[in-house]
Amino acid sequence: MTDLPRYLQLLWGREPEGRRGPKPGRTIEGIGAAAVEIADREGLEAVSMKSVARAVGFTTMSLYRYVDSKEELEAVMLDVAYGAPTFTYDTGSGWRDRISLWARGIAQRRLAHPWTVELIQSAPPLTPNVLAWTEHGLAALEDTPLTSEQRLSAMLAIDGWAQNHLRQSVQMGFTGPVDPESPQGNYLGLISQLIDPERFPQLTAAGSESLGDPDDNFYAEEFDRGMGLLLDGIAALIERHP
Amino acid sequence: MTDLPRYLQLLWGREPEGRRGPKPGRTIEGIGAAAVEIADREGLEAVSMKSVARAVGFTTMSLYRYVDSKEELEAVMLDVAYGAPTFTYDTGSGWRDRISLWARGIAQRRLAHPWTVELIQSAPPLTPNVLAWTEHGLAALEDTPLTSEQRLSAMLAIDGWAQNHLRQSVQMGFTGPVDPESPQGNYLGLISQLIDPERFPQLTAAGSESLGDPDDNFYAEEFDRGMGLLLDGIAALIERHP
DNA sequence: GCGCTACTGCGTACGGTGCAAGCAGTTACT
DNA sequence: AGTAACTGCTTGCACCGTACGCAGTAGCGC
Known part of the structure; x- marks a missing residue:
């Protein structure tokens, strides 16, 4: 039994x-929370041991009394950004409504802190709030006939998709108003400047048709579309279940 | 018409x-390629302007004749890691086989360079090989009655899921032999040490059942399972298409 | 031929980073 | 009372990405 890293002891209140x-x-x-505030305000790259320390009235090295590395600090940031899940499922609601609600909840938290997609987590999450969300997601599928392994798979697929959608949207600059002057804004201009319509016929077509006017609702519409795809897949899985 | 950043000019052979x-x-x-080799051998964090420069027989600053920032270098690395898609679709094969083949192809390339999941791309990709894969993916859905917008959505969903699955697997340490001594190895030990079975009943159940023996095939099996979910969803979309 | 000019790769320098190690002061155990 | 474990602070180090100016080189217009 390995003993816990410091930050987990503190987060779970396991201090002797x-x-x-x-x-x-x-x-x-x-x-x-201070680190999250900095990231929200000035971006993730503005979060350094020094800036966080200053925000809480510490010197840089004092932070290491709470956290063994910056990576651990980032794990704490993610946990704070998630927060505890506050909603509960309606009694009588089906798995589809429940897991949708859950997915929307996660997407909402992440959208409020878009820098979460820039975090690279080299280890699986073990922090209280993130695990609470995981628990909540599994509970949404409680009434299905799926095995708990299948439930875990389904939940991971949904979470992964939501996370990836946000990531792609942030990359494309679709999460806010589109600025045509920004490098993302004239993505289409650049792409049409590069690709040969004969070598890239599908891309050419897709570019001129679909990405024509990525408005503010693009993120939400795409979210619903993709989520629908996944839920249909899960429904199919449930139907064919013994 | 903005003019192209240097690295794109070079990659697309658009030099005057x-x-x-x-x-x-x-x-x-x-x-x-030199940067990719370093990342493959020593991990992404070993890739610095200095180390890459040394690998190609340059001084650090000489790299900036080819690339304006490290971020651009990373875009080039991703392009090299993808490589050009080499396979072609069987004539007569359906969309499901085709897109599966495509997804497997992408997953294979990424799995060969697991550090790709650590890259944060703050801009959409514009490099030749990555765009060639995108084109190839759209072509897999060519015969479906979907609009090109729907095709793009479907393809992004599949790609995103594949990418995310790899990311999660790398985090969990499931992409290679499981080392029980590593922090990922006793993830279960740590988790069971932390969570209260009464507050986290679903997680407790899932942990004891499904993650019991994450063997070498876990990655591939989970990949197929999730991909099946998505493809079923797309099939449902196609069936209800006007 | 000539210089001009745009290019090459190199050397130096700067501010910033994460973090190792040792510090005096404080608190609660033996 | 003495000691051991803890607090936050100070100093210092290796490394990072990159701004800037350098001498040397190759093709241009004359």
Whole structure:
């Protein structure tokens, strides 16, 4: 049994009691919240050990009393960004409504903190809020006849898709008003400048047709479309289930 | 009409002819390949302007004659990692076989260079090989009655899911032999140490049942399962198409 | 031929990063 | 009372991406 890394001990409140020395002056949640605030305001690249420390009134190295590395700080940030799931499922609602609600909830949290898509997590999440969301997602599929392995697969697929959709949308600059002067804004201009219509017929067609006017609703519409695809797939899986 | 960033000019062979001065001693493709080799061998964090420059026999700053920033270098790396799609679709094969083949092809390339999931692309891809794969994916759906907008959506959903599955698998350490000593290896140990079975009943159940023995085939099996979900969804979309 | 000019790769320098190590001061155990 | 474990702080290091100016080179217009 390996003992827990520091930040997990703190997040889960697993500190041994009766510890000597001064009480810690901050909480990791507070530190994470400060980091999140910086990321929301100035972008993820503005989050450094120094800037976060300053935001909580610390010197740089003091942060290492709460977190062993910047990567761990990022895990805390993600947990703060998720927050605890606040909604509950209507009694009587079916799995499709439930998991949709859940997916929308996750998408909403992530959309409020778009920098989450820039985080690279080299380890699976073990923080309280993220695990709470996972639990909530599994619970949405509780009434289906699927095995828990299938439920986990389905949930991971949905979560993964939602996350990826946000990622792609952020890349394309579709999450806010489209600025035609920005490099993303004239993506179409650049692409048509590059590709040979004979070598890239499908792309040429798709470009002129579909991406013609990516308006503000593009993100939401695409979200519903893709989610519908996945839910139909899950429905098919359930129907053919023994 | 904005003019192209340097690395795109080089990748697409759009340099003006009759240029003065010495010929460039390297190609971006070569530089990208060197960077890919470093990433394959020592991980993405070992890729620095210095290390790449040394690998091609340059000083650090010389790289900036080919690329305006490290981010552009990463775009080149991704393009090299993808390579050009080499396969063709069987005549007579249906869309389902075709897009499956395509998805497998992409997954294979990415799996050969797992660090691709760590790349954060802040702009949509405009490099030749990546666009060639996109074209190839759209062509797989050519025979379906879907609009090109729907085809694009479907393809993005599949690609996104494949990419995300790889990302999650890499995080979990499922892409290679499982080392129980590594932090990912005893993920289950850690999780069971943290969660209260009463507050996290679904997770507890899922953990003990499904993740019991994540063997080498877990990645591939999960890939097929999720892909099946998506393809079923697309099939449903096609059936109800006017 | 000539210089001019745009190009090559190189050397130096700068501000910023994450983090290792040792510090004096504080608190609660033995 | 003494000691051991903790707090936050200070200093210092190796490394990062990249701005800027350099001498040398190849093709242009004359």
